[in-house]
Amino acid sequence: MGNMKIKAKVKGDVVGVKVLAKHDMLTYDQAKAKGKEANFITHITAKVGDKIVYDVSTSQFWSKNPQFKFKFKKDGFKDGDKIAITWTDLSGKTVTEDKKIKGL
Amino acid sequence: MNRRKFLGVSVLAVAAIPATLSALSSIDFRATKPDAWKAKTVEDAIKALYGDIKPEESGVTVKAPKVASNGGAVPVTIKSDIDAKTVAVFQNMDPESAVAVFNVPENGIVDYFLKMKLKATDANGGNGVITAIAEGKDGKFYKGTVALQVAKGGCEG
Numbered sequence: 001m002g003n004m005k006i007k008a009k010v011k012g013d014v015v016g017v018k019v020l021a022k023h024d025m026l027t028y029d030q031a032k033a034k035g036k037e038a039n040f041i042t043h044i045t046a047k048v049g050d051k052i053v054y055d056v057s058t059s060q061f062w063s064k065n066p067q068f069k070f071k072f073k074k075d076g077f078k079d080g081d082k083i084a085i086t087w088t089d090l091s092g093k094t095v096t097e098d099k100k101i102k103g104l
Numbered sequence: 105m106n107r108r109k110f111l112g113v114s115v116l117a118v119a120a121i122p123a124t125l126s127a128l129s130s131i132d133f134r135a136t137k138p139d140a141w142k143a144k145t146v147e148d149a150i151k152a153l154y155g156d157i158k159p160e161e162s163g164v165t166v167k168a169p170k171v172a173s174n175g176g177a178v179p180v181t182i183k184s185d186i187d188a189k190t191v192a193v194f195q196n197m198d199p200e201s202a203v204a205v206f207n208v209p210e211n212g213i214v215d216y217f218l219k220m221k222l223k224a225t226d227a228n229g230g231n232g233v234i235t236a237i238a239e240g241k242d243g244k245f246y247k248g249t250v251a252l253q254v255a256k257g258g259c260e261g
């Protein structure tokens with residue numbers, strides 16, 4: 001744990017999610033300058049149970065330690081449900097962390 | 105199983121999540137549309153992703169600060185009320201244009217926030233533009249843009 005900070009909270013009919021992921025997001029140019037291999041998050045998926053609620057393919061131009069927010073309708077979800085966020089990076093590393101959704 | 109679904113499922117499998125086929129599968133646009141990520145202009149990136157489209161100049165809002173002091177983390181919000189299948193985000197400041205391609209889930213809302221790394225805009229005369237395209241379920245495309253200036257680049261690192 002500790003790779004992501006996740007906040008998920010219901011407001012009205014909508015679940016709002018805020019995430020801070022820990023990743024260098026090293027672009028090809030930055031990697032070249034530092035003599036390292038480029039590596040950045042290439043995909044982020046969020047699920048509640050087996051239902052996908054956020055799915056994005058990403059480029060090297062997300063900031064270092066990327067911060068992102070998204071919303072989805074709360075229909076069909078119940079108290080105690082957790083949101084699980086998974087990222088995959090260029091090196092193939094995958095990290096998943098989850099958090100209980102507040103206010104369902 | 106078609107190719108799109110197959111790729112989606114393989115992404116889930118890599119992510120070590122039980123590969124159950126829910127209503128919506130994950131789509132890895134980096135795998136399905138590799139050229140869109142290599143394109144150096146917004147026009148070419150849009151073409152590589154969606155083909156030769158003529159988007160309506162409405163329906164999508166992009167928000168960013170007029171002058172971003174720190175190019176390393178420029179806050180950007182993309183919103184749309186269009187019933188969208190996908191939403192793609194591009195910019196004209198970095199070496200390549202694509203930033204994100206969202207696959208909008210069934211109960212998803214197009215209200216996305218992210219922080220971008222952008223190069224300083226003095227190189228292109230201060231004309232920084234972020235472009236978002238929404239692919240509607242109605243088969244039409246919608247476009248929104250925002251102009252901004254970036255004082256200090258985020259890619260110099």
